[in-house]
Amino acid sequence: MKDLIHTLTIPSGPSGYELPVKNVIEELIRPFVDECYEDVLGNLYAIKKGSSSTHEKTVMIVAHMDEPALSVIDIDDVGFLRISPLGPLRPSALVGARVVFARTGRRGIVGAEHGIAMKDLEFSHLFVDIGANSQSTAQEFVEIGDAATFAYGFDEVSEQLLVGHALDNRVGCALLIDALQHAQSNHTIVGVFSVQKEVGSRGAKVAGHRIHPSVAVVLDVSPTGDTPKSERLALSLGQGVGIKVLDAGMVVAPKWRDQLVDAAKAVEASYQIEVSPRTTSDAGAIFLTQDGIPTCGLVVPARYVGTPSQMVHLEDVTSAKKVLGSFLGRLS
Numbered sequence: 001m002k003d004l005i006h007t008l009t010i011p012s013g014p015s016g017y018e019l020p021v022k023n024v025i026e027e028l029i030r031p032f033v034d035e036c037y038e039d040v041l042g043n044l045y046a047i048k049k050g051s052s053s054t055h056e057k058t059v060m061i062v063a064h065m066d067e068p069a070l071s072v073i074d075i076d077d078v079g080f081l082r083i084s085p086l087g088p089l090r091p092s093a094l095v096g097a098r099v100v101f102a103r104t105g106r107r108g109i110v111g112a113e114h115g116i117a118m119k120d121l122e123f124s125h126l127f128v129d130i131g132a133n134s135q136s137t138a139q140e141f142v143e144i145g146d147a148a149t150f151a152y153g154f155d156e157v158s159e160q161l162l163v164g165h166a167l168d169n170r171v172g173c174a175l176l177i178d179a180l181q182h183a184q185s186n187h188t189i190v191g192v193f194s195v196q197k198e199v200g201s202r203g204a205k206v207a208g209h210r211i212h213p214s215v216a217v218v219l220d221v222s223p224t225g226d227t228p229k230s231e232r233l234a235l236s237l238g239q240g241v242g243i244k245v246l247d248a249g250m251v252v253a254p255k256w257r258d259q260l261v262d263a264a265k266a267v268e269a270s271y272q273i274e275v276s277p278r279t280t281s282d283a284g285a286i287f288l289t290q291d292g293i294p295t296c297g298l299v300v301p302a303r304y305v306g307t308p309s310q311m312v313h314l315e316d317v318t319s320a321k322k323v324l325g326s327f328l329g330r331l332s
Helices: 002-009 019-032 167-182 202-211 254-266 282-287 314-330
Strands: 035-038 044-048 058-064 069-075 081-086 098-101 107-112 126-129 147-150 161-164 188-194 215-223 241-247 271-276 295-302 310-313
Touching (some): 002 167, 019 044, 019 188, 058 167, 058 202, 058 282, 161 167, 167 295, 202 282, 215 241, 215 314, 241 282, 241 314, 282 295, 295 310, 295 314
Parallel strands (some): 058 215, 241 271
Antiparallel strands (some): 035 044, 044 188, 098 107, 098 147, 161 310, 241 295
């Protein structure tokens, strides 16, 4: 899983420009699925038919490909780029960050106007410096509307702690790829690598309408509450996969929450309960599609979500892998 996650963090994938990520994923999954196609929004669908010919369910597993990014909204006379966020980013976490523009590969550094206290920093105070000395020079490399993602690599803090700029949500994509490659189920699995989650779960809404599954499982990361003076959240690194109970978009039905808990117990996988009232995932959008879709979720705890350096524990990823496989194998 470590090597797979590393591979997935290499391509840039801001909301609306997930194509480089999709191309890598499609190459990895195509030999293991019965059908693979893309919709007009850019969602990638991978269908793996079940082994049962009777009473077959359709299980949709969703992981979003996009990552938070910065969008250029203006280029001033001396070549500095003014920006707005594509996704849940905090201005105070961006000063000094290195970025790369998805369309052209041009690199830059996020700067801030002088004299602004960190607590008062807003996106209107930020700019990206790409080394241009005029508006016309900057326009040779970047256009209004171009998106930039963080230009940080993949690293290992220790044997078990992984750090990367796009672990949200390439970790979920890695889990879905692994499931499509190895999972055994009587039911048809439809893997959806969704687009534009960071700007409103737009891809997930379309996927729910297209597939309308018997049940949907959303794979994502979720913030921890285990750092000094952090907000009180139940998740901690290294304590196992998070089984979603609620977030800002939905409350999971006890039936599906309990099935995931039972799946964890069946394979003796460590797990935690995720209660995250301030965050959202693709689960809420799918849950409300058409006349409603039974939806549940597994999350990998992550520190420093929404920053250039997100951290996950490999044991939590392994736990998520076990629980997802157990759930798919036990579903009746």
